[in-house]
Amino acid sequence: MIRINKELLNYVNHLYQLGTEGNIIEQTFEPTEQIIKSGQNVFSVYVIKSGMAKCYLTEDTGNDFIQEFFAEGEIFGEIEAIREDISFCTIEASSPLVLYKIPLAYFNELLLKNNVFNRLILKALANKINYKAIRHSYNQSHPVESKLLRLKANFPDFNKLLPKQEIANYLGITVRSLNRTLNDLKAKGLIS
Amino acid sequence: MIRINKELLNYVNHLYQLGTEGNIIEQTFEPTEQIIKSGQNVFSVYVIKSGMAKCYLTEDTGNDFIQEFFAEGEIFGEIEAIREDISFCTIEASSPLVLYKIPLAYFNELLLKNNVFNRLILKALANKINYKAIRHSYNQSHPVESKLLRLKANFPDFNKLLPKQEIANYLGITVRSLNRTLNDLKAKGLIS
DNA sequence: TAGTTAAAAGGACAATTGTCTCAAATTCCT
């Protein structure tokens, strides 16, 4: 649910310290600001220094489906950079955000010339595929109750961190179903 | 549903032609044979030369959820290689398969020393993330009827190619629901 | 070709989840 990548953050932080040519700059955003918008061009790759953002797709039904919440060290814009395509999702600040902004040209240069960076990106991509595969499979094969228990197990205080609508959008259900299931779980003593 | 990667196939074919050190070898499998098994170590990365394989996860409910069907040029085992982890899915031949088998050591060497290969892998990974994100979002936000129409639009003859159980496992539904919905669509004249 | 096995189809019912609506609680302004 809330993804981090400390290793990548450390490395980008290191690149930033080097400070050569001012290639990487810091940028801040306030909650609800959108950094990348679905269907638009992406001119930079971003790594989160601090704060949290949500990554979501808006469906033709009007529903938002939240892919993940990104926190320290998570990268976004890299898929679009590598595919040389417009964005397929929207990234929106969930809290005050501080980002490292890497221009496309420099990102590609790093990929080509910096083995360490290249490997970190390969790993970041492989991890995304891994968790996406597991999550999709789980979501398709289990009822809401199981999904909620799983979420609770991984993020005990999810219901304090996020509004109900966001939790529902993350689970791909309605708020009504979420409330109903939370009540069932409370009645069974499986949740506080 | 059936993924291909011609560009990667061409390049791996080219590497194979070079034939240095016999690093890449060809291997064949018959339907139902498993090339990679969930939970086990992966010793090679594979690229499909011809035929089709299914990539699926088995859930604790006993359900198989099919991530994708892989055909010419699709790569698998690369996630595990990059993450240095055991496999999280099973790859099983759906038809007679011919594969290029790339040993881990050579795969890593290529990633490090061959810019063209490296970029092709980055693209392959980015594409997987892209289509997974879009599919998961769609699946969570639409009823079975929409999923089926979408499948029909993308693969008009899916119901001739695959048994019902496989289609159901790909859509994350039961065969009963699949049949019911196919009937509804026929009644509405939306499907043959 | 008959007999066995597997795949496809669907009836009947139950469980799950969504839709619509309204009321209560909470937050946010100025």
Added chain:
DNA sequence: AGGAATTTGAGACAATTGTCCTTTTAACTA
């Protein structure tokens, strides 16, 4: 503090999807 706006909670009902089971059809084997 007082009123507006947002968030939360839930009742009543409808629609969707799953479970279980039986029948039909197709496919394979000896």
